[in-house]
Structure formats: C-alpha cells, structure tokens
Amino acid sequence: MTKPERDPYTGLMTTGHEWNGIKELMTPVPGVVKFFLAITILTAVLFWILFPTWPYGTGYTKGILNIDQRGLVEEDLTRSAALRATWEQKFSTTEFAQLEADEEAMALVRTHGARLFEDNCSACHGINADGGPGFPSLIDDQWLWGGDAETINETLRVGINTQHEDTRFGEMPAFGDQGMLDLKQRRALTSFVISLSRPDELDQKNMERLPEGKELFAENCASCHGDNGKGIKDVGAPNLTDSFWIYGGNADTIQATLKHGRKGVMPYFEQRLGEADRRLLTLYVRDMGAQKNE
Amino acid sequence: MISQLTRDERSSAMILCTILVIFGGVLGIAGRDDVLGFHGALLAACGIGLLFMIMNRYHDAEPDPDGIKKYYDDPTKVGVIVSMIWLVFATFIGDWVAWLLVFPEATFDAGWASFGRLRPVHTTGVIFGFGGNALIATSFHVLQRTSRARLSDNISPWVVIIGFNLFCLMAVTGYMFGITASKEYAEPEWYADIFLVVIWVVYFVLYLRTLARRQEPHIYVANWYFMAFILVVAILHIINNLAVPVSLGHAKSYSLFSGVQDAMTQWWYGHNAVAFFLTSGFLGMLYYYLPRRAGRPIFSYRMSIISFWGITFLYMWAGSHHLHYTALPHWVQNLGMTFSIILVVPSWASAGNALLTLNGAWEKVRDDATLRFMFVAAVFYGLSTFEGSFMAIRPVNSLSHYTDWTVGHVHAGALGWVAMITFGAFYTLVPMLWNRERMYSSRLIEAHFWLALSGTVIYVFSMWNSGIIQGLMWRAYAENGTLAYSFIDSVDAMAPYYVARAVGGFLFFLGGVIGLYNIWKTIKMPAQENAPVYDLPPVVDPEPAE
Numbered sequence: 048m049t050k051p052e053r054d055p056y057t058g059l060m061t062t063g064h065e066w067n068g069i070k071e072l073m074t075p076v077p078g079v080v081k082f083f084l085a086i087t088i089l090t091a092v093l094f095w096i097l098f099p100t101w102p103y104g105t106g107y108t109k110g111i112l113n114i115d116q117r118g119l120v121e122e123d124l125t126r127s128a129a130l131r132a133t134w135e136q137k138f139s140t141t142e143f144a145q146l147e148a149d150e151e152a153m154a155l156v157r158t159h160g161a162r163l164f165e166d167n168c169s170a171c172h173g174i175n176a177d178g179g180p181g182f183p184s185l186i187d188d189q190w191l192w193g194g195d196a197e198t199i200n201e202t203l204r205v206g207i208n209t210q211h212e213d214t215r216f217g218e219m220p221a222f223g224d225q226g227m228l229d230l231k232q233r234r235a236l237t238s239f240v241i242s243l244s245r246p247d248e249l250d251q252k253n254m255e256r257l258p259e260g261k262e263l264f265a266e267n268c269a270s271c272h273g274d275n276g277k278g279i280k281d282v283g284a285p286n287l288t289d290s291f292w293i294y295g296g297n298a299d300t301i302q303a304t305l306k307h308g309r310k311g312v313m314p315y316f317e318q319r320l321g322e323a324d325r326r327l328l329t330l331y332v333r334d335m336g337a338q339k340n341e
Numbered sequence: 342m343i344s345q346l347t348r349d350e351r352s353s354a355m356i357l358c359t360i361l362v363i364f365g366g367v368l369g370i371a372g373r374d375d376v377l378g379f380h381g382a383l384l385a386a387c388g389i390g391l392l393f394m395i396m397n398r399y400h401d402a403e404p405d406p407d408g409i410k411k412y413y414d415d416p417t418k419v420g421v422i423v424s425m426i427w428l429v430f431a432t433f434i435g436d437w438v439a440w441l442l443v444f445p446e447a448t449f450d451a452g453w454a455s456f457g458r459l460r461p462v463h464t465t466g467v468i469f470g471f472g473g474n475a476l477i478a479t480s481f482h483v484l485q486r487t488s489r490a491r492l493s494d495n496i497s498p499w500v501v502i503i504g505f506n507l508f509c510l511m512a513v514t515g516y517m518f519g520i521t522a523s524k525e526y527a528e529p530e531w532y533a534d535i536f537l538v539v540i541w542v543v544y545f546v547l548y549l550r551t552l553a554r555r556q557e558p559h560i561y562v563a564n565w566y567f568m569a570f571i572l573v574v575a576i577l578h579i580i581n582n583l584a585v586p587v588s589l590g591h592a593k594s595y596s597l598f599s600g601v602q603d604a605m606t607q608w609w610y611g612h613n614a615v616a617f618f619l620t621s622g623f624l625g626m627l628y629y630y631l632p633r634r635a636g637r638p639i640f641s642y643r644m645s646i647i648s649f650w651g652i653t654f655l656y657m658w659a660g661s662h663h664l665h666y667t668a669l670p671h672w673v674q675n676l677g678m679t680f681s682i683i684l685v686v687p688s689w690a691s692a693g694n695a696l697l698t699l700n701g702a703w704e705k706v707r708d709d710a711t712l713r714f715m716f717v718a719a720v721f722y723g724l725s726t727f728e729g730s731f732m733a734i735r736p737v738n739s740l741s742h743y744t745d746w747t748v749g750h751v752h753a754g755a756l757g758w759v760a761m762i763t764f765g766a767f768y769t770l771v772p773m774l775w776n777r778e779r780m781y782s783s784r785l786i787e788a789h790f791w792l793a794l795s796g797t798v799i800y801v802f803s804m805w806n807s808g809i810i811q812g813l814m815w816r817a818y819a820e821n822g823t824l825a826y827s828f829i830d831s832v833d834a835m836a837p838y839y840v841a842r843a844v845g846g847f848l849f850f851l852g853g854v855i856g857l858y859n860i861w862k863t864i865k866m867p868a869q870e871n872a873p874v875y876d877l878p879p880v881v882d883p884e885p886a887e
Contacts, residue, residue, distance in 0.1 A: 130822030
C-alpha cells in the first residue's frame with residue numbers, strides 16, 4: 048500500500064491504493080449525484096404511495112389512487128366502443144344492397160375495410176386480393192362458394208375446413224394416395240380436365256386418352272364438379288372449364304392435385320371480428336372486385 | 342501454448358480432454374438420431390484434436406521454471422484473437438439479417454438461412470462470442486495486474502476459453518439446425534447449458550483463487566465488476582435455464598416455468614444479462630484500460646462505490662419493465678419501473694466517473710483514437726442507460742414496446758458502449774501483450790474509429806426514426822374508432838430506415854474487419870528489443886497458497 052498523495056492536475060488527494068500504477072482520487076461524491084439520487088428515490092416512493100407496487104404475501108399495495116391496468120384497458124375499450132357505435136349499428140343491421148348504394152357507408156368501407164383486409168386477409172390473398180398459388184383471387188369474379196354478399200359474409204363467419212361448428216367443408220379427395228385411381232387413370236383424367244378449358248393444347252397421345260378420361264370424370268368427379276365440369280358452388284367445387292386456377296392448371300399440377308388431393312383452409316372470423324366488421328369486409332371485397340371489373 | 346505447460350500439467354490436460362471425449366461420445370451415442378448427436382460428435386472431435394496436440398508436444402522440454410514468476414497471458418492472447426473473429430462473423434450475420442428485412446428473399450430457400458435462425462446466430466455470436474471472449478481475455482489480464490499475482494493455475498484458464506467457445510459453437514450451429522429453447526439470449530438447449538455451468542464454475546474458482554493471492558489489500562474496482570459479472574451470470578443462467586429434456590437423447594427441453602412466470606423469469610434473466618454481462622463486465626474493462634491509457638487516476642473512489650452497489654442492487658429489480666402492459670400483474674410492472682428510474686443515477690455516475698477521469702488527458706482523447714474509443718464508449722454508456730430508464734416508464738413503453746426503438750436502444754448499447762470499450766481495450770492491450778512497440782497502423786485504428794462511430798450513429802438514428810414511426814402508426818385511430826393504418830402500412834413505411842440501418846451495420850462490420858487485420862499485422866510485427874516495463878511484476882509467494 049502506497050501513501051495518499053496529491054494529484055498535481057486536480058490538486059486532490061489519492062486514496063493511497065495503487066494497482067499496477069492505477070490510483071484513485073478521494074473526490075467526494077458530487078452534489079448533483081446526491082441530488083438526483085434523492086429526486087429519483089422520492090419519485091419512486093411517491094409512485095409507491097399512489098399506485099400498486101409492493102407485494103405482501105397474500106396481496107399487494109393498491110396505492111391510494113386505486114388504479115389497475117385492467118380498469119385502464121376497460122376504459123379504453125369503452126371509449127373505443129362509443130366511437131365505433133356511430134357506424135357499427137348501421138353496418139350490422141342494414142341490407143347489403145342498401146349499404147352498397149350508400150356513398151357515405153362505402154367511403155368507410157374503402158378506408159376501414161382496407162385496414163381490415165390488409166390486417167386479416169392479405170397475408171394469403173395478397174394485398175391487392177389477386178391471390179397466389181393455393182389462395183384464390185377475390186377480384187376475378189370467380190367464386191368457389193358464391194360471390195353474393197350474404198354468401199361471402201357467411202364464408203367469413205364460418206371459414207372453410209375450420210373448427211367452426213358451421214364450417215364450410217370442401218375436399219378434393221387424394222385419388223392417388225388413397226388408391227382410388229391408378230397412374231394411367233389419373234393421366235387420362237388430367238388430359239380430359241385440360242380438354243375442358245384448353246382442348247387445342249392437347250397432342251395426339253393426350254387426345255387418345257380422352258374417352259377414358261371422360262368416363263372416369265363422370266364416375267369420380269361429376270358429383271362435385273358437375274356433369275359439365277362447371278363446378279357446384281354448394282360444395283365449393285371449382286369450375287374446371289375456365290382459365291382460373293387456384294393451384295395451377297398445367298398438367299403437372301393437375302396430376303399432383305389428383306394424386307394428393309386438396310383441402311384448402313380459410314380461417315373463420317366469427318370470434319376475431321365483430322358482425323359489423325365482417326359485413327364491412329364483405330362489402331370491401333365485393334367493392335374491390337367491382338372496381339377491378341369496371 | 343502447450344510448451345508453457347509442465348509435464349504434469351500436460352498429463353492433467355490430457356485427462357480433461359479424455360473426459361471431454363467421453364462426454365461428447367456419450368452425448369453423440371445417446372443423441373445419434375438428433376442434432377444432439379452432432380453436438381456430441383463436435384465435442385468429442387474437439388477433445389480428440391486437443392489430445393493429439395498435447396501428445397505431439399508431450400515430450401517437449403519443460404518450460405523455464407522461472408516462467409512462474411511472470412503473468413500467464415497465453416489464454417488472453419487466444420481470447421483476444423477469437424473474440425475479434427467472432428466479431429467479424431457475427432456482425433456479418435447481423436448485417437445479413439438487416440438486409441433480409443429489406444430483401445426478405447435473401448435466404449436461398451434454405452431453412453438455416455431464415456431470419457428466425459440467423460438472428461440468434463447474430464445475437465449469440467456478438468454477445469457471447471465477441472463480448473464473452475473479450476471479457477474472459479481482459480479479465481484474466483486485469484486480474485493478474487491488479488492483484489500482482491499469476492493466474493492460480495495453468496489449466497483452468499484453458500478450460501474456460503476452450504469450453505466457452507465450444508458452448509458458443511454448439512449454440513450457433515444448433516440454431517441453424519433449428520434447435521432453440523426459445524428464450525431470448527438463452528436459446529441454447531439443456532446440454533449446452535449444463536456444459537456452460539461447469540465452465541463458468543471453473544472460471545469463478547480461478548478468479549477467486551487468483552484474487553486470494555493479491556498483494557494490494559484492497560480489491561480494485563475492475564475486479565468487483567468482473568466478479569459481479571461472473572457470479573450473477575452464473576445465477577441467472579442456471580435459474581432461467583431450468584428445464585426438463587424430452588429425453589436424454591434429445592436436444593429439445595421444456596422450461597420448468599410456464600406462462601407469465603416463465604416470461605418474468607426470462608426477462609429477469611434477459612435484463613440482468615444486459616446488466617451483468619454487457620454492463621458490469623465491460624465496466625470492469627473500462628475501469629482498467631481507460632485510466633491506463635489516459636494515465637490519470639480514477640476521478641472518484643467514492644463514486645465507484647456508489648455506482649457499483651447502485652447498479653448491482655437496482656438492476657435486479659428492473660426486469661419486469663420488459664413486460665409492461667402484459668399479463669404480468671400491474672404491481673410487478675410498476676415496481677420494476679420505479680427501480681429502473683432510480684437506476685439512471687448510478688449509471689450516469691459511472692459514465693461521469695469515467696469521463697471525469699479523462700480530465701487532464703483531453704489532448705490524448707483528441708489525438709489517440711484508442712482512448713477516443715473508450716471516451717465514446719462512456720458517452721454511449723450514458724446515453725443508452727438514460728434511454729433505457731426512459732423507455733422503462735410505462736407510458737413511454739406503450740409507444741416504444743415491440744418497435745425498432747428497442748432495437749436501436751440495444752444497438753446504442755452494444756455498438757456504442759460494449760464494442761467501443763472493447764476496441765479501446767484491445768488496442769491498448771495488444772501491443773503490451775505481444776510486446777510490440779505499437780499497433781501496426783494507427784491510421785487503421787483511426788479508420789476503424791470513424792467507421793464504428795458513423796455506423797453506430799446511422800444505425801441508431803434510423804432505428805429511432807423507424808421505431809417512433811411504427812409506434813405512432815400502430816396506435817393511430819381514426820375518429821370513428823377504427824385503425825388509421827394496417828400493420829403492412831407500417832412495414833412499408835420502414836423501408837428507407839431498414840436500408841439505412843443495414844448500411845450503418847455494414848460500416849460497423851467493415852471497421853471490425855479492419856480491426857482484426859490491424860491486430861493480426863501487429864502480431865506479425867517483430868517483438869521490440871528493449872521493451873518498456875508495462876507492468877509491475879507479479880509478487881511470487883514463497884509458499885503459493887493452494
């Protein structure tokens with residue numbers, strides 16, 4: 048231990064400790080440190096008196112203001128509900144057709160509806176609602192379950208292939224995986240399905256498969272997709288004669304669909320969104336399609 | 342390395358390597374159907390490699406018996422180099438994930454390259470790989486000088502350095518395979534956690550035994566901080582990682598805690614990891630290298646005491662401010678918040694103590710980029726501790742929580758404080774350690790300084806902007822009670838700031854590469870012949886305490 052000495056620069060004494068040449072000055076703790084320590088501790092104590100803070104075994108101090116975060120949240124929700132009440136009633140009860148004719152209502156649909164769509168739907172259907180592989184476009188006027196407002200609203204409420212008790216249920220069976228059709232039959236069916244929309248794409252080999260494919264279609268597919276392949280909306284079976292495809296219309300994708308089946312899911316929104324929001328979203332989806340087709 | 346060990350020590354090292362091989366082998370066999378098997382094989386392979394290295398040199402001449410009268414710096418040398426390699430690797434990954442937020446496709450469709458797997462590689466690589474090795478390396482160096490005693494034995498420092506890096510390797514490779522305990526900054530799974538506990542106990546025992554031989558009756562401040570770092574990190578690590586493995590042959594485990602208790606344990610850990618790993622440890626570094634470089638006494642011994650106990654006591658309470666407005670009871674949030682507010686005072690007292698120590702040496706700060714690194718580090722320490730206490734206030738947190746503001750705050754601390762103090766310490770340490778006249782190039786230090794500073798400033802400013810914009814957009818309501826923006830609107834609005842952040846991160850990464858190059862070239866320089874006496878020699882006990 049060395050002796051305390053005077054630091055020539057500051058004129059202060061050192062503590063007399065030294066570690067490999069490092070010394071320390073005996074500078075007193077500056078007043079500003081003590082001041083702010085006192086201020087912050089006082090603030091904390093004041094806070095402890097006012098708000099819930101300290102536990103004591105069976106409970107905790109409630110603070111004299113008796114404020115709790117649950118109450119604060121409820122206040123926020125009440126305030127928000129009061130603001131929303133200005134339009135929610137109207138959207139829950141008015142007929143869709145009437146709302147669609149109401150410019151003021153549609154102005155809200157185009158702002159709030161867009162927020163709802165972007166937060167709830169766009170992850171799958173795309174920000175412009177034009178879909179993507181596996182997820183249908185909502186603006187091409189082609190609908191699996193129907194595109195009138197009531198039907199869309201119902202799809203939003205119960206979803207497709209969900210846990211909801213009223214869920215829409217639609218499944219394309221895995222004809223290959225379940226051993227219902229062999230490879231040759233599935234090829235014939237693929238050729239036939241392509242012939243429904245793009246007959247000129249088929250070469251000689253494919254053309255030869257058509258009769259067998261037609262027969263297989265009548266036996267296996269027509270119950271859902273209809274005798275003419277134009278789809279049946281009651282069971283959500285798509286039209287196979289048009290140029291709109293969810294998973295893809297090329298031979299490989301159709302083969303895969305026939306082999307492994309399809310069972311797309313759309314979540315249900317009955318618990319996630321209120322009735323007014325769902326109806327407003329329905330109008331937004333229809334409005335996007337209408338604007339696209341104008 | 343091995344030539345510095347006596348034959349007896351080489352034998353004990355071989356026994357330890359054999360234990361590592363057996364442990365790795367058992368893990369490898371038990372977990373052969375799992376990533377656990379790969380990690381077992383990794384440990385075993387490392388043990389076999391080390392065994393061969395030692396066997397190769399086993400019959401080499403014994404070291405000079407007078408060597409015991411010198412400080413033992415080989416582990417520090419290895420730690421410094423490894424730390425800089427981790428820095429370059431982990432900041433590269435960090436900048437990659439920053440660009441992923443601009444170009445989300447840059448994953449090559451590979452699972453290991455997805456954002457969720459690379460991000461913990463970055464955080465673990467930087468905090469533990471870079472920061473941990475830097476702390477271990479400098480703590481060995483500081484401990485010996487301030488105690489005037491050689492490390493208590495020659496084997497355990499190697500156990501610490503090698504074992505710790507094996508832990509880091511298991512961690513980052515595991516993430517890429519998809520192995521994670523899903524706890525932030527505590528992602529490694531149970532077997533790696535247990536492995537680290539053993540390493541950490543060796544570290545603590547080594548520290549205590551060496552400190553017990555000190556010559557100065559008082560323990561220097563740096564050692565208070567290093568000891569707090571080692572001890573508290575051990576407690577945090579053990580409690581937060583209490584978990585039950587699915588089976589002894591699987592990497593997966595489930596936390597002992599559930600629900601909000603789990604969240605609270607995690608953020609008690611998370612916040613105190615920031616406190617005792619990223620603050621206490623690096624304050625230990627600052628308290629030695631800053632006064633050494635500046636050639637000034639510490640401004641105030643009393644402020645050191647107030648700050649140390651203030652930080653050590655108060656941080657422990659503050660973790661709940663990470664869970665404001667959650668299922669955590671209101672009173673727990675409030676309690677954490679009040680202690681967070683008081684915490685700013687000892688934090689600023691520490692920063693002030695460091696800055697006021699520079700009184701009488703400001704011309705050195707101007708001219709010497711190494712000291713300037715440490716000066717800027719102290720400034721950023723002050724800035725980010727103030728910001729931290731501010732963000733812990735509930736209403737402020739309701740704006741900042743879950744936004745990029747948090748990311749900016751963390752990087753103000755990690756880049757501005759932790760990394761800068763380490764660069765300052767390394768540039769002070771490396772010439773002394775390798776007995777070189779100076780660093781290879783002072784211009785490269787200068788370049789590193791400006792790259793690091795501009796990178797940090799760009800990074801932090803862009804995250805402040807994006808964070809506050811995010812927070813404001815998320816809480817904006819229209820008059821009719823509906824949201825003014827969708828979430829994707831806020832993502833769109835972030836684009837320019839994400840580009841700026843990635844550019845800032847790149848500058849910082851570039852600085853790290855220059856730093857590694859400069860250190861490497863310094864090591865390659867010839868040793869100086871008439872070396873100045875950097876350190877008072879260790880006082881050799883006639884009867885070394887065992």
